[in-house]
Amino acid sequence: MLPLASRVSTFSKELGLATLLTASLLIGQAANADTPNPMMKTVLSTAKKLSLDKDNLALAAVPLNGPGEAHFMNADQPFNPGSIMKVVTTYAALELLGPTYQWHTRIYTDGTIEGDTLKGNLYYVGSGDPKLTEERLWLLLRELRSMGIAHIQGDLVLDGSVFNLPNGIADFDDDGGNPNAPFLVEPNGLLTNLNVLRIRSRADERGIHSWMEPALAGVELDNQIVVRKYGSCPRRFQFDYTPSVTEDGLTKITLTGVLPEGCTTSSYLSILDQADYTGALLVGLWQQLGGTLTGQIREGLRPRDSSTELLATTSSNDLVTMVRDINKWSNNVMVRQLYLTLGARNRTPDDADDLAAADRTIREWMAGKGIDSSNLVFENGSGLSRKERISARQMGELLEQAWNSRFAAELIASLPLVAMDGTMRRRLGHADMAGMGHIKTGSLKDVRSIAGYTKDENNTTWVVVAMVNDMRAWKTEPVLDELIEQVHLAARVQPIHTASNQ
Known part of the structure; x- marks a missing residue:
């Protein structure tokens, strides 16, 4: 589908000057935020009640397959999008890699198998898989055991070179005070289990029992949590943790706090x-x-070279499954893995690293769709960034294009269902x-955003995009929700303009 202005222009050429004047007026109305409908x-009005300056709000609402009037406000200004990025x-990955794309993590050896002993090194070659789980690693290692291998006389060599990042990755300027928060995990060719530990504690008549999932070799818990005889159970965790390294090289996590029996x-x-x-x-599972x-x-x-032999492979779920996990729950490290995969798969000698390769690849893909990438800023493709920028119009045009993509169903189904x-x-x-819309959300300090699709009462599907960049953004979700609700009620609150009745 052509962008809105192009669609009106093409239609006008067919119906003549009178229609051109009418359509031009419509575009003027759509673009003019000073005389809103x-x-x-x-x-x-909702924004004003929340003391939100309209200059800090960007909007785009465009009907795709039925009657309605497009609306834009500050639509060409680059905003920090948060996670709607x-x-x-x-969307780029679905079209450039394909919905059936998979990551393949492999184990090789340079040794020989004698009886139940592998004499030589074991090479674990990471693929950048966004969601390689403990369960899949267990199955991978069980395959070695099924071959009759029980003992490895050699090193476990971890090869995470799938991504080219000679200068590393810039740290996110987080202000949450918790450097161990899961959403801050950085991408890596060796990423496993999202690099997250789940620490659990239970208080009963025996005292406190604490454990971690998964169990990791060389990591131990020092449980200093105190049992309280009575009290309400906490809704969330109620202990503090302090990581340290012991003299013998073990990682120790000291737990402190109080937990009712x-x-x-x-x-x-x-x-x-x-x-x-x-x-x-890997060692713990082995x-x-x-x-x-x-x-x-x-x-x-x-x-x-030919000095190593492939022993076993584990393959990821397809890209469609990954995209759903990313967008439904806004998983940062998974999409950062995907962004780097786009770079690695399209790397050229002129790219400084795979971040630069991904940036170039997506811009070229957008240019092929006729979408201007001026003022667009990528850092890691996740929105977990103080630097990334996109305009509401650019995001709206991408969503219009996605609506007509071969893989529209796969992308749309990955977006969160409204109220569900x-x-x-x-x-x-x-x-x-x-269930009346599929909407991706975004939030950072000073940022709130939405992007996706919703239906009005005429069953017309609309693209909706809204971004707030304001120091009070944390309280502006009602403004974004109001846009979705008003689009749903569009047929009631505005005159209907369509190609067929102009």
Whole structure:
């Protein structure tokens, strides 16, 4: 589908000058935020009640397949989009990699198998898989045990070279005070289990019992939580943790706090870097399977010649499944893995690294669709950034293009359902709109945003985009929800303009 202005222009050429004047007036109305129609007046009224300056709000609402008038406000100004930037990355990936794309993580050896012993090194070659789980690693190692291998006389070599990042990755300027928060996990070729530990504690008549999932070799808990005889169970975790390294090189996590008897609590955190986490998980699972390793765990490269032999492979779910997990729950590290995969798969000698390759690849893809990428700023493709920028019009045009993509169904189904699931499950339930839209959300300090599709009462599907960049953004979700609700009521509150009745 052509962008709105192009569609009106093409239609006007066919119907003559009178229609051209009418259509031009319509475009002028759509672009003029100073004389908003009832729909926009309601949205701006909500913004005013929340002391939101309209200059800090960008909007785009465009009907796709039925009657309605397009509306834009500050639509050409670049805004920090927050997590709606994930829509750009996932849509690009569906078209550039294909919905059936998979990641393949492999184990090689440079040794020989004698009886139940592998004499030589084991090379674990990461693929950048966004969601390589503990369960899949267990199955991968069980395949080695099924071959009759029980003992490895050599090193476990971790090869995470799939991504070219010679200068590393810039840290996110987080202000949450928790450097171990799971949403801050950085991408890595060796990423496993999202690099997250779940620590659980239960208080009962025996005292406090604490454990971690998954169990990692070389990581231990120092449980200092105190049992309280009576009290209400906490809704969330109620303990503090302090990581440290012991003299013998073990990672120790000291737990402190108070937990009433009969209660269970848990917390998710990321303590180890990706290589240490994956190495500890592999060794822990290997030991659970009855295996032994006599060598070291170290990072290195698998020789790219005939000196190594492939032993086992684990393949990820397809890209469609990954995209759904990314967009429904706004998973940062998964989409950052995907962004780097786009770079790695399209790398050229002129690209400084895979971040630059991904940036170039997506811009070229957008240019092929006739979408201007001026003022667009990528940092990591996730929206977890103080630097990323996109305009409401650019996002709207991408969503229009996606509506006509071969993979429209796959992208749209990945977006949270209004009032039903994902990050939209608790929004707009009061408006009787459950399931009436697929909307990606975004939030950072000073940022709130939405992007996706919703239907009005005529069953017309609309693209809706809204971004707030304001120091009071945390309280502006009602403005964004009001836009979705007013689009749903569009047929009631505005005159209808269509190609057929002009």
